[in-house]
Amino acid sequence: MPEEINKDRTHTIISYIILFMLIVVLIVILMNRHSIQSATVPTAITIADKTIAENPSTASQTPSWLTSQLLGADFQPANEAESYNSGNLYEKIDGKADLYLQNDFVSLSCRRYSSKSAGQNWAEVYIYDMAKAKNAFAVYSGQKRKKNQPLGWAKFGYKTPDSIYIASGKFYFEIILSSEVNPFLQAAESAAKQLAAFASKEPSEPFAFDFFPKASLVSDSYKLIRKDAFGCADMENIFTATYNIDGNDLTAFIADTQDSNSAQVLFEKYHKFLIENGGTELANNIDMPGSKTVELFGTTDIIFRYKNYFAGVRGSVPIGDLTKLAISFKNGLSGAKNDTK
Numbered sequence: 001m002p003e004e005i006n007k008d009r010t011h012t013i014i015s016y017i018i019l020f021m022l023i024v025v026l027i028v029i030l031m032n033r034h035s036i037q038s039a040t041v042p043t044a045i046t047i048a049d050k051t052i053a054e055n056p057s058t059a060s061q062t063p064s065w066l067t068s069q070l071l072g073a074d075f076q077p078a079n080e081a082e083s084y085n086s087g088n089l090y091e092k093i094d095g096k097a098d099l100y101l102q103n104d105f106v107s108l109s110c111r112r113y114s115s116k117s118a119g120q121n122w123a124e125v126y127i128y129d130m131a132k133a134k135n136a137f138a139v140y141s142g143q144k145r146k147k148n149q150p151l152g153w154a155k156f157g158y159k160t161p162d163s164i165y166i167a168s169g170k171f172y173f174e175i176i177l178s179s180e181v182n183p184f185l186q187a188a189e190s191a192a193k194q195l196a197a198f199a200s201k202e203p204s205e206p207f208a209f210d211f212f213p214k215a216s217l218v219s220d221s222y223k224l225i226r227k228d229a230f231g232c233a234d235m236e237n238i239f240t241a242t243y244n245i246d247g248n249d250l251t252a253f254i255a256d257t258q259d260s261n262s263a264q265v266l267f268e269k270y271h272k273f274l275i276e277n278g279g280t281e282l283a284n285n286i287d288m289p290g291s292k293t294v295e296l297f298g299t300t301d302i303i304f305r306y307k308n309y310f311a312g313v314r315g316s317v318p319i320g321d322l323t324k325l326a327i328s329f330k331n332g333l334s335g336a337k338n339d340t341k
Contacts, residue, residue, distance in 0.1 A: 065198050066111045071123055072187045075113040078122060084108040099142060100128065103135040103226050121181065123188055126174040127195065133170050134224060134237070137207070140167035141223040150220050151189070154196055158220070159185065164192045169199040208239040208254050211309075213328040218242040218249075229253070230314075232273040235266065243325060250315035250322060252329055259308050266310040267292075270303060285323050288330060293319075302326040306333045 066081045082092070085107050090097040092108060100108075106129040115121040130136040140156055144165070151157035157166035161180040166173045173195050175188040209222050221242035229238035236255070243250045257263040271292050275281065279296035291304040302322050303312035311333065313326045 065195060066109060066125060066127070070111075070125065070194065071113050071191045074116050074183070075123060075187060076116055078112040078114040081109055081111045084110075096143075100130070100139055103138045103142075104131045105129075105135075106131045115184065118179075118181075121177070121179045121184060123178070123184065123191075124176045125191065125195075126176070128172040128174075130170055130172055133167075134207075135226070136167045136170050136172040138224040138226045139172050140165060142225075144223075151192075153193065157192070157196070159189065161185070164188050166192055166196050168196040171195075171199040173199075208256060209241070211254055211311075211329075211333055212241045212252055213243075213325065213332055215328070216243045216245050216325075218244050230270075232270055235270060235273075245317065245321045245325070248315065248317040248321065250313055250317055250325055252311070252313045252325060254309055254311040254329075254333075257308055257310060260305075263305045263308050263310045267303060267305040270301075270310075270312075274301060282319075285326075287323070287327055291326065304330055306330055309333055 068077050084092050086101055086105055089100060089105065089108060092110065093100075108129075109127045110125060112122055112124045115123075128136070128139065130139060137156060144158070145160055145163075148158040148160055148165075151159060151164070151166070154166050154168070156168070157164070159165070162177040162185070164173075164175045164185075173192060175192055177184050177188055207222075207224075212222075218241070223240045225236075225238045225240065227234075227236050229235040229240075238253050238255050240251050240253045243252060255263075255266060257266055271294065274294040274296050277296060279294040279301075282293040282295055282300070284291060284293060285302070288302070288304055291302055293300065293302045295301075298316050299314055300316070300319060300322055301312055301314040303310070304326065305311075311329060313322050313329060315322060
């Protein structure tokens with residue numbers, strides 16, 4: 001009898017051991033499966049024959065074009081490429097992050113390079129993914145340095161003695177130098193050409209620049225105000241250009257609202273905004289029926305609507321100059337190639 005009891009106990013113990021081992025194996029299998037499923041799998045996005053690896057968990061991007069040779073033989077990387085998203089952009093550009101975030105910023109990739117011949121000198125390259133071409137242009141034009149030299153090879157690009165700025169496709173690029181040394185600026189411009197070429201194949205969007213009159217236009221003065229233009233809430237996607245007449249600056253502006261009803265709503269909204277903020281309505285110009293002229297704090301606006309376009313001119317200049325520009329602007333719209341709506 002005792003032998004049978006011992007045998008039963010032995011069988012029971014063996015059964016428990018086998019069961020325990022099976023449970024351990026099952027736990028290991030489940031843990032491995034979970035780690036495989038939760039691991040981040042980069043998705044490849046092909047951009048201009050280059051590949052960007054995107055990590056969905058952080059929405060950060062590290063473009064492969066931030067190579068060690070980007071700035072030529074005299075520069076070498078001083079660090080690995082860094083990536084930032086909307087949640088931590090302020091860590092890199094504290095004080096300026098709002099401009100980017102307000103224009104639908106996606107990610108920033110940047111890298112610093114140091115000079116081999118002059119170790120104290122460096123260059124830092126910033127690549128902003130702004131999701132759409134109009135967003136990239138908005139941040140490019142919204143913080144443009146006044147003293148700049150346009151880049152002849154870039155549609156939207158300029159340089160200063162120690163930096164280069166470009167909007168190309170949905171990307172906005174900056175290359176900042178620590179020194180105003182000409183060879184360094186040449187290296188930076190060469191790198192900028194590479195970056196612009198990589199981004200230029202990105203689908204772009206139509207801009208309204210062709211609608212602006214060319215006479216007296218200040219070259220390279222186009223801007224895009226994405227939100228709250230001229231302080232008017234919800235007045236969005238307003239393209240502007242600067243004119244200089246007899247030494248005075250004027251601003252022309254336009255928005256393509258896609259349909260005539262929306263254009264009329266925006267026209268009425270801005271007119272109401274001017275009046276409610278203390279504006280004085282002036283007599284309408286007989287050559288521009290349907291237009292409105294409002295003077296507010298020394299600045300006069302002449303606004304009008306043409307089909308799906310809301311447009312106008314503004315400035316602290318003689319009313320005659322504003323009127324001539326407004327008429328020229330409206331005549332250009334009525335004869336525009338895109339006038340199909």
